[in-house]
Amino acid sequence: MTALDDDERALVERRKRILGTMGPLFYDRPVHIVRGQAAHLFDASGNDYLDCYNNVACVGHANPRVREAVNDQLGRQDTHSRYLQDEILDYGERLLHSFPDALDRVNFTNSGSESNDLALRMARVYTGHQGVVVTAHAYHGITSLVSSISPSFGTGVPLAPFLATVEVADVLTSKQPESQVRATLKQRFEDAFQKLHDGGFGVSAVLLDQIFSSDGILPGATGWVGDIAQAVHRAGGILIADEVQSGFARTGEAFWGFQRHHADADMVTTGKPMANGIPTGAVIYKHKIGEAFASCTRYFNTFGGNPVSMRAAGAVLDEIEERHLLSHAQKIGEELSAQLLQLLGGTPRFRGIRHAGLFLGIDIGSSDSTSSDPMAARAIISKLRDMFILISSSGPDGSTLKLRPPLVFSSSDVDRFMKACSTLVDEGYFG
Ligand code: PMP
Numbered sequence: 001m002t003a004l005d006d007d008e009r010a011l012v013e014r015r016k017r018i019l020g021t022m023g024p025l026f027y028d029r030p031v032h033i034v035r036g037q038a039a040h041l042f043d044a045s046g047n048d049y050l051d052c053y054n055n056v057a058c059v060g061h062a063n064p065r066v067r068e069a070v071n072d073q074l075g076r077q078d079t080h081s082r083y084l085q086d087e088i089l090d091y092g093e094r095l096l097h098s099f100p101d102a103l104d105r106v107n108f109t110n111s112g113s114e115s116n117d118l119a120l121r122m123a124r125v126y127t128g129h130q131g132v133v134v135t136a137h138a139y140h141g142i143t144s145l146v147s148s149i150s151p152s153f154g155t156g157v158p159l160a161p162f163l164a165t166v167e168v169a170d171v172l173t174s175k176q177p178e179s180q181v182r183a184t185l186k187q188r189f190e191d192a193f194q195k196l197h198d199g200g201f202g203v204s205a206v207l208l209d210q211i212f213s214s215d216g217i218l219p220g221a222t223g224w225v226g227d228i229a230q231a232v233h234r235a236g237g238i239l240i241a242d243e244v245q246s247g248f249a250r251t252g253e254a255f256w257g258f259q260r261h262h263a264d265a266d267m268v269t270t271g272k273p274m275a276n277g278i279p280t281g282a283v284i285y286k287h288k289i290g291e292a293f294a295s296c297t298r299y300f301n302t303f304g305g306n307p308v309s310m311r312a313a314g315a316v317l318d319e320i321e322e323r324h325l326l327s328h329a330q331k332i333g334e335e336l337s338a339q340l341l342q343l344l345g346g347t348p349r350f351r352g353i354r355h356a357g358l359f360l361g362i363d364i365g366s367s368d369s370t371s372s373d374p375m376a377a378r379a380i381i382s383k384l385r386d387m388f389i390l391i392s393s394s395g396p397d398g399s400t401l402k403l404r405p406p407l408v409f410s411s412s413d414v415d416r417f418m419k420a421c422s423t424l425v426d427e428g429y430f431g
Contacts, residue, residue, distance in 0.1 A: 002029060002386055003029070004029055004030075007044075008029070008030070008032060011032060012025070012030060026390075026392060027381070027382065027385045028378075028382050028385075029382070029385065029386070031043060031049065031385065031390070032044050033049075035061075035062065036051070036057065036061025036062050037060070037061055037062050038060040038061060038406065038408050038410075039051050039052075039060065039061070039405050039406045039408055039409045039410070039413050040061065041054075041061060041390070047388050048388060049388045049389065049390050050388065050389045050390065050413055050416050050417060050420075051390050051405055051406060052389060052390055052391045052403045052404070052405045052409070052413075052417060053390045053391050053392050053402070053403065053404055053405065054390075054404075054405070054406060055245065055250060055272055055273050055404045055405075055406070056272050056273055056276065056277050057273075057276055057277055057406050058248055058249075058250070058272075058273035058276060058316065058320075058325075058406055058407045059276050059315075059316050059319035059320065059323075059325070059406070059407060059408060060276075060319075060406050060407075060408040061406065063276055063315070063319065065315045065318060065319055066275070066276045066277075066278075066312050066315045066316065066319075068315070069311040069312055069314065069315040070278065070308055070311060070312050070315075072311065073087065073307050073308045073310075073311040074308060076307070077307060078306055078307050078308045079306070079307075080302050080303070080305075080306060081108070081300075081301075081304065081305040081306070082300065085307055087307035087310040087311055087314075088108065088305045088307065088310050090310070090314065091310040091311075091313050091314050091317075092106050092108075092305075092310075094314065094317055095282065095284070095313075095317075096284065098255050098256070099256070099268065099284055102264075102286050103265070103267075103268060103284050103285065103286060104286065104287050105284070105285050105286070105287045105290045106282050106283065106284045106285075107282065107283050107285075107290075107299060107301075107304070107305075108280065108281065108282050108301065108304040108305030108309070108310075109271070109280075109281035109282065109283065109301055109304045110279040110280065110281055110301070110303050110304055110309075111141070111271050111279060111281045112140075112141055112242070112244035112269065112270070112271030112272060112281055113140070113141025113142045113143050113146050113271075114141075114143065114271075114281055114301070114304070115244070115269035115270060115271055115281040115282060115283050116140045116141050116143075116146045116207065116240075116242060116244075116269050117141065117143040117145050117146050118269075118283050118299065119205075119207070119240045119267045119269050119283050119285070120132060120145060120146070120149070120204070120205060120207065120240070121145075121293070122267065122283070122285065122289055122290065122292075122293045123204045123205035123237065123238050123240060123266075123267065123289070124204045124205075125292050125293045125296060125297070126204075126238065126288070126289045126292040126293065127202070127203070127204045127205070127236055127237050127238060128202070129196075129201065129202030129203050129204040129236055129237060130162045130201040130202060130204055131162045131163075131164065131193075131196030131197075131199070131201035131202050131203045131204055131237070132149050132160070132162060132163050132164075132204060132205055132206075132207060133163075133164045133165070133166060133189060133192045133193070133196070133203065133205070133206045133207070133232075133237075134149055134150070134151070134163065134165055134166075134206075134207050134208070135165065135166055135167075135168050135169075135208065135209070135212060135215050136151060136165045136166060136167040136168065136169070136215065136396075137151055137152050137169070137214050137215045137216070137395070137396045138150055138151055138152060138165070138207070138208075138209060138212075138214060138215065139152040139153075139209070139213070139214040140207060140209070140242055141244075145160075148160040148163070149163045149207070151165055152214045152396075161199070161201075162196065162199070162201040164192035164193075164195050164196050165192070166185070166188045166189055166192050167188070168185060168188075168212065168215060168218065169212070169215045169216045169218060169395075169396070171184050171185055172185075172212070172218040172220045172221060173216070173218065173220070173352065173354070173363075178221045178223065181220075181221045181224060182221065182223055182224045182227055185224045185227070185228070186224070186227045186228065186231055189206065189228050189231055189232070190231055190235075193231070193232070193235040193237075197235075202236055202237075203232060203235040203236050203237035204237050204238070205232070205237050205238050205239070205240050205267075206228055206229075206232045206237060206238075206239050206240070207240045207242055208225060208228070208239070208240070208241060208242060209242045209244070209245055209246065210225070210241050210242065210243055210245075210246035210247075210251070210256070210257025210258050210260070210261065211245050211246040211250070211251055211257055211356060211359050213245040213246075213359070213394055213402070213404075214394060214395075215395070215396070216361060216363075216394060216395035216396065216400045217354055217355075217359060217360070217361030217394055217395075217400060217402060218354065218361075219251065219260075219354055219355060219356035219359070220354060222260050222261045222262065223261065223262065224261070225239075225241075225258065225261035225263040226261055226262050226263040226264065228263070229263045229264045229265065229266075230264075238266035238267065238289070239263060239264070239265050239266050239267075240265065240266065240267045240268070240269060241256070241257065241258035241263065241265035241267070241268045241269070242269050243256055243257055243258070243268050243269060243270045244269060244270055244271045244272050244281075245257075245272070245359070245404075246356075246359070247268075247270045247273070247274075248270070248273045248274065248316070248320065248407075249320050249325050249326040249329050249357070249407060250273070250329065250356075250357055250358060250359055250404070250407070251329075251356035251357040251359055252326065252327075252329045252330035252333050252334075252356055252357025252358065253330060253356065253357065254326075255326060256268065257356075260356065266285065266286055266289060267283060267284065267285040267286070267289060268283070268284040268285070269281070269282070269283055269284075270282050270284075273316070274313050274316065275309050275312035275313040275316060276312060276315070276316050277312075278308065278309050278312040278313075279303070279309070280309040280310075280312065280313050281304070320407070323408070325407040325408070326357075328407065328408075329357040329358040329407050330357055332358060332409055332410070332411065332414060333355050333356070333357045333358045333359070333360065334355075335411065335414055336355075336358075336360060336403070336409075336414050336417070336418075337353060337355040337360055339414065339418050340353055340360070340362065340418070340421065341353055343418065343421055343422060343425060344362065344421070344425070344430055347425060347430035347431055348365075348367055348368065348369055348430065348431030349364050349365050349366070349367065349369060349373065349376055349429075349430045349431040350362070350363075350364070350365070350369070350430060350431075351363035351364065351365040351369055351372070358403075358404065358405060358407060358409060359403075359404050360401075360402070360403040360404070361394060361395070361400045361401065361402055361403075362400065362401040362403075363395075363399060363400050363401075364376050364377040364380065364399050364400070364401060364430075365399070367431045369431075372395075372397055372399035373399055374393070374397045374398040374399040376399075376429075377393050377398060377399045377400070377401055378393070378398070379429060380401060380424060380429050380430075381393060381401065383424060383427075383429060384420060384424070387420050387423070389416075389417060389420050391403050
């Protein structure tokens with residue numbers, strides 16, 4: 001790692017003085033971003049960073065269409081949703097159109113955390129049960145409720161007594177036949193349901209990130225999520241698909257991750273990429289669930305569904321549709337994954353690559369590849385950062401390199417990334 005210069009050190013210190021230390025920065029040598037364009041970010045000295053990591057700016061940094069929509073709406077009005085407004089209805093209708101008919105209602109929030117928080121509350125009212133099941137290393141957000149069902153926070157946040165977790169990574173990264181994978185996972189979830197019943201909580205929901213990003217990026221076997229949807233219904237609960245990471249064309253084959261799994265989701269939550277950086281989230285659900293919730297409480301979110309967010313979100317859908325970003329994500333993801341496999345396949349530290357669309361995970365191991373090696377992964381991330389290429393890591397111990405660039409990532413962006421990886425191979429970063 002190259003050392004911080006005086007200006008960078010001063011900025012880091014200033015940030016600590018103002019923002020405290022709760023929110024750590026990325027990279028050993030943090031990046032000072034001043035502007036962006038498409039899949040590129042630029043620092044104060046004009047260096048061009050290839051952004052292989054940010055899914056929020058899904059239709060590209062500083063997207064002109066999003067900017068125009070936001071500017072135009074700010075010049076009209078931007079107040080809350082307790083008035084009749086065309087913007088929320090126009091966008092709501094379009095968004096619902098992307099879902100199966102049964103998912104026929106939407107409410108808007110400002111983040112993935114708020115969406116999951118609302119979805120869990122709705123599930124509880126609808127089912128009359130409290131228990132929640134998530135994967136063993138899941139992350140679903142920062143509210144009090146949602147952080148208490150997010151094991152990936154580590155030991156600092158106590159997990160809720162009404163939570164049961166299921167390990168899925170071992171099975172989904174194994175070479176077992178799909179029928180075996182499905183049988184094992186179904187049994188594990190049924191055991192979790194039993195545990196919640198025994199504890200007197202019942203089962204309100206299984207909440208699943210549809211790309212399992214914090215469990216190590218596990219697009220592998222599909223079909224098993226559909227099994228879990230059926231099993232949770234039998235146990236008295238519902239399936240909530242967390243599409244904060246996997247939604248909006250990210251995973252290539254289908255617009256939503258749960259559609260890759262052919263799963264009957266009862267609710268869907270989203271956020272991050274929805275409005276290309278304007279804070280916007282949503283809960284999409286079957287109307288009977290909303291009716292149960294409305295019969296005993298109400299939901300008003302001051303900023304949720306505001307017209308500026310709705311216009312930005314509409315511009316994102318326009319961009320995805322007109323630029324065919326779903327098939328683009330599929331094609332570029334395939335290209336990137338195939339080239340990485342070819343380059344890294346025989347290297348000692350390479351332990352595997354997984355991808356769906358433009359969401360890729362590369363497992364990094366010890367020099368003999370017998371165990372995972374988070375320090376080696378960190379060295380790779382740090383070296384790439386010094387070469388002006390931004391990626392990060394995922395998985396229980398952070399040993400999986402995580403690539404999740406803006407959907408507008410191009411073939412020449414792939415070339416630049418591959419050239420950098422080739423240099424790293426030559427310099428021995430992959431053993
Ligand atoms: N769910 C998943 C799967 C996420 O990855 C995240 C954010 N990383 C969230 C929910 C929370 O979203 P937000 O940060 O917008 O609150």
